[in-house]
Amino acid sequence: MCEWLEVISRVNMSVLVRFAPSPTGFLHVGNIRIALVNWLFAKAIGGSFLLRIDDTDTKRSELRYVEQIKEDLSWLGLVWDDIKFQSKRMDRYDECKDFLIKSRRLYPCYETKEELEVRKKLLLKSKKPPIYDRAALRLAENEVKKLEQEGRRPHWRFFIDHSEKIVLKDEIKGDVIFDPSKISDPILIREDGSMTYIFASVIDDIDFNITHIIRGEDHLSGSAIHANLFKALGAAQMPNFAHIPLMRSKYGEISKRYGSIFGIKSLRESGISAKAIINLLAKLGTCDEVNYSYGVKDLISQFSFKKFSQSCVLYDEDELTKLNEKVMHNMPYKEALILMKDFDFDISEEIWEAAKSNISNIRDILLWKRICQEKLMPKILDIEYTMGVSEILPEEPWDSNTWQELLSKTKKLFNKKGKELFLPIRLALTGVDDGPELQKLLPLIGRKRCYERLRGNES
Template structure:
């Protein structure tokens, strides 16, 4: 049996969104779990909308997620292969010209529906004679080229859906070539998957019906038919379609909002499966627990609040080395360990750096407590034990305890009524700055 080979095939007509990312991640995890290869293929045959900028953006988004690829291909480099495949289908009688205009096809669909018949292409083009075709072309018509399906029951064992059978008579013969000879997705994708040795095609369930026609196309072209797996589509938290909101869920936007790549990976790797969503610090941890057969056909719901919560949980465990370059200048490991448990994003650390090292407006809530704090403020050097001894001294001198003690001290020293524990913050603030703030300056 050949080694597992999967692909992720986005079109460079925009940046990746969470739906794309889920497909890329599931394919990548499947390949890595099986010790196989992951191909990045840019489906850039839509020359009117595909751009180099979007292509680079897709690669940047995948690198941000940590999803490396073993092979790379662009459909725009492979037109000769598609033309060769089309010619093979013509010679075998499986590709035929059809001359109907879009308006004519729409009229036929309406008639079929009015007669309570499925709106399937009626293969009228197969009844045309050479003279008929010559006359139509003399009128200026140029045909599209349709793949003639075999009207049997095409079946496969889906990794997620189980056994699937499609009555091929219920489907229209798909168009493989436009009237200008340009290859469409069904042809180019099958040719690439077959030529590049893709063993498993893992994609959204909106492709289930397409798969039946593509299986016949693989067979007609003499390619090995890959194994298919169709995962459920993403819905929003309320169960509605996510497609209208994908613009706000692009990877570029999530990155700008401070979402960590492993927060998104941790969520997308489990959404729609029987396994709980858990924060993971590395892709290797996700690989170890990945099992595509545990995914169900039920729609998966993406809750932005769950992503934000997961992001915070991941931040609270991130080591200093992974965020060093994203912290304010001068911020060290002691600062990161002190504040990370209170952050929603790494960017929030800048606010706390100002609290410990910058100018703030102290809040004097209880002058008696603050005065006692000034009088008992110990000399430096300070460490993580200083806060406990000092606050006990303040408590004894001011005759207060609990919130009446700690809240006024926190407000005076940080200007905030809540935040990270004061024990590690106090040495970062330092005696000179602490004394100034206690005096309300």
């Protein structure tokens, strides 16, 4: 068992964490980093990982996004132990709403958005915190009746308990203390009857016995509200929290708006491997170095909240590209076959082993398949020279020694050296000025193609 487990305050409980994406768009690297940390923590301590689909926004939630979320997580190896859908729990949320109303922790408010905005500006102008003043609680019965006759429908605010400070047990930040009097009563139910994220989330966390809530530090202030709501709903025990420092990019915020840059689906389609994504995101913001060679078991055994920094971390897509390149260079053929299925590739093991050290992502291997097996218009620098080389090609069968044999003959006959010796041959045979060693490529291209290309013909 890992030595860092002494920091977990509930070692005798069955650990359960959750990842709760909204199916209103595709997952991006920011989402996956949170999912990955939850998953690694759960697996490191022998716990379970719940996938909760937050699909209460019926106007924006789409089934295609649900399916893509599941596909992305599966592709990355983040397999869930159970899955829940918030849209199937509406009766339960209504039940909790009624309970909070009866216990006077949820109260109706009739201010319009415009009125609330004016109050907020006045408070800020007076250099006061923009906290709701609970004016709705001071309305007389006839005033409420008048507002309703005007057609106003209430939104419902949660009454924050100011009697004691809120203390969160945070695995990264330690104990975080909030003064509840400085927290504005949040809206849990909107005018149209729809609920905000906080309400349904806390109910689910209680009902599903979530032991640890792990998310970005931008949710820290919201967690103080969650803590108050847990008590109001009669939770037997508060979950532990872990607020991870945010991840940003050179463009600023990482969001669904930049799907082509940060989206998991887009990265997969571009040829980036799951292994590179997982290895980078698992180590960003920790004291560990990023390493291309870590497998899932390594990442689980190395996981510790103690390793996380308190500072915002930078996600650099160039770093991911370079890491993916290292993954490709060291990838066994069996693993490569799995990646190739995404693109319906049919690449032989011989081509893979010859060319993998010269590719950045899985799609690049297609170039070397074409060079070895398909027609190619050669690039000719010196036709007399390359035609001369074509006449001294060794007879087949060819092997890894054929290139040295040909090179030795060429040096003697043409009195060339350095680039003048090999570059015209490489360009004629491959069409590019760098790549795998010709001793590896010649047997794969074959004598007939080499002969035609050296003579300037399309092979």
